[in-house]
Structure formats: C-alpha cells, structure tokens
Amino acid sequence: MLDLSNVKLKNIALHKVGNKVQDEPLSLGEYELQLEEDSAAHKGIMEYFLKPFKDGGKYHFWDESEDVNVNEMYGFAKRLFANPFDEFVLQSQNMAKHLYRTSTHPKIKGGDFFVAYLEDCIVDGDVVDAIGLFKSENKERFLKVSEKDQGMFGVAQEEGVNIKKLDKGCLIIKSEEEKGYKVLLKDSPRKSVEAQYWKESFLALTPRQDSFYHTQNYLNICKGFVEEVFNEDHNVDKPDQMDLLNRSLKYFAEKDEFNAIEFENEVIEEPKVIDAFTDYREEYQERFELPVYPEFNIDPMAVKRSKKDFKSVLKLDQKIQISVSGNEHNIEKGYDPEKEMNYYIVYYSEEES
Known part of the structure; x- marks a missing residue:
C-alpha cells in the first residue's frame, strides 16, 4: 500500500546536471531551496514530485559484487538517513555528482535535478521517511500575460517545467536497509538506452522479490x-x-x-x-x-x-475489430476460396441492444 497524501517536505535542494560526454556543465546548489508551506510553489512542486508514483513493484539497490554497500547511491542515502539535518546538502551534491558521472550516453538530456527529504510516507502500512530524487529534462514554452497598467497588457514567451510531466524520479524508502532499501521508481514506457540509464547506471536497481x-x-x-x-x-x-x-x-x-x-x-x-x-x-x-x-x-x-x-481484440484489416472477453469457442475461423478471404463466424443466443 502506498499513501503519499500527507507527506511533509522537510528539505529540498536543486542542482543543474548536464550531459558529461557533451561537455555540458555540472552546477551544484550550495544551499537548500526555501519554499513557504501552503504556497502555490510548494503545492505545485509536491504535486510534480509525488503524483506519478503509484502502488506497485518496488526495487532494491544492488551491486554486482553482491555487497550492497558498494553501491554509491546506497551509501549516500544511508548517510543522509542517518543525519538528514547536517548531511542533506552534502549528500544531495554527492548524488548530483554521481548522476553527472553516469550521464555518459550522448542522447541523455541535461536538466534540473531535485533532491528532497520527505516525512510521513505510508508504504506497506509503515509511516517512514523517504529521499526523493527527481529530474526534469524537458522544458515547455508558454505565454505569460501581465497587466502593466490599467487597460494595458503585455505578453511574453517563457519556458518552464510542466508539473504534470515528471521525466524521471524515484523514492528511496527508509525501510529494509540491510537489503538495499525499498525503492519506488517512476515508470517509463520507453526502453531506450537514454531512458534506462536512470534505473540501471545511476541507481543500479534490481526488482524486489515480493x-x-x-x-x-x-x-x-x-x-x-x-x-x-x-x-x-x-x-x-x-x-x-x-x-x-x-x-x-x-x-x-x-x-x-x-x-x-x-x-x-x-x-x-x-x-x-x-x-x-x-x-x-x-x-x-x-x-x-x-x-x-x-x-x-x-x-x-x-x-x-x-x-x-492482455489483448482481447481481433483486428481485421482496417476499421474492423471484434472484442473477445469470453466464449471463444463460439467463434469459428474459415477461408472462402472464391473470395480469397478469411472469415470468422460468431455464434450467439441473444443480442443485447
């Protein structure tokens, strides 16, 4: 069970992480971001961070040596969980440096890398802390309308992040430390190298066997x-x-x-x-x-x-579809030699309007 409805944002830092092989820079934030609770910015960023995560499969950190302590991200998270007050900025910088080192595919986009420390996450029935890692890579253009004076308006084109489209994210849950923590991943529908580096190269995750x-x-x-x-x-x-x-x-x-x-x-x-x-x-x-x-x-x-x-639709040529959700034995397939076409015969008892 996953419930993020009452999560509290305790700390947040922002770093600019470019593509290393493209000679893009790494710019580390030296201080935490300051967001007033209940402000529009606070609400917007929490929606941006947490809405993509749904209950489902979880992961663990891993290392090929089978010693999870070798995994760098595991080490950064462990030190941050042990002392979130004093270690937050330092460990968030270490995570950003590691992300930069692992951004070695030419198609990987640079972007804004947020690190957040979260409290009151409910995961599998336990109230736990979590470290959130979020990367925004894609900017969108939008028009900003302002009123300069009474009856006088101005329009400017700006770029920003769509808070409904988190590019990459994960939640490191303060649970099962000895196994490599529980980790929730924002699913990506793409299987390309640039999409998978987040899970495999940067985080080095393996599915949790539950x-x-x-x-x-x-x-x-x-x-x-x-x-x-x-x-x-x-x-x-x-x-x-x-x-x-x-x-x-x-x-x-x-x-x-x-x-x-x-x-x-x-x-x-x-x-x-x-x-x-x-x-x-x-x-x-x-x-x-x-x-x-x-x-x-x-x-x-x-x-x-x-x-x-699990597809349950027969697609025949163009614009002909038969939805099948049971009673498949009532469907017969055949071939008409005169028309040189395949056909299906559907047997049924009643027709519903």
Missing part, C-alpha cells in the same frame, strides 16, 4: 508463451490464443494464492500444451535470469496493471 514481482513475472510468462509458442505459426487461431490469455487473467484475478500445478490443470488443461508451457517457462527463466516460483501470494495491483497488456 508478491507483485512474482505475480507480474508469471503473467509475463503467460503472455510470452501465447506470443511465441501458442500462436498461429503452430496452428493456433487467434480466438484460442485470447481464450488462454483470458482464462489466465481470470485465474489470477479470482485467486489469492498461486499454485503452478493447479494453474496448469485449471487453465491450460491439455497435456501437450502443459508440456510446451513448462518448457517455455524454464527457457524464459534462463533467458531473463529470473526466479520463477511454483507458489506465491497473488498481488491484485500486478493483475490490474497486466490487463492492458
């Missing part, structure tokens, strides 16, 4: 199996593919606990398909080096997030 992680993992396996194995290349029609996806999602939506054998018997059913699924699951585990457990608690939020990835 119920969300295991649920999402297994749903990804189900989706991958249908896309790569249980598909038309192996003489499986689209309605049958959707049927397996829908039944998989239904299983996770209705159950509290996952059991692999139960899932295979109730959802997949056919022995040959079960064998193919088992082979794919083992191959998936090796390919992505991910642990796949036969039993775990199902996380409803992970199921909800996965729904958008």
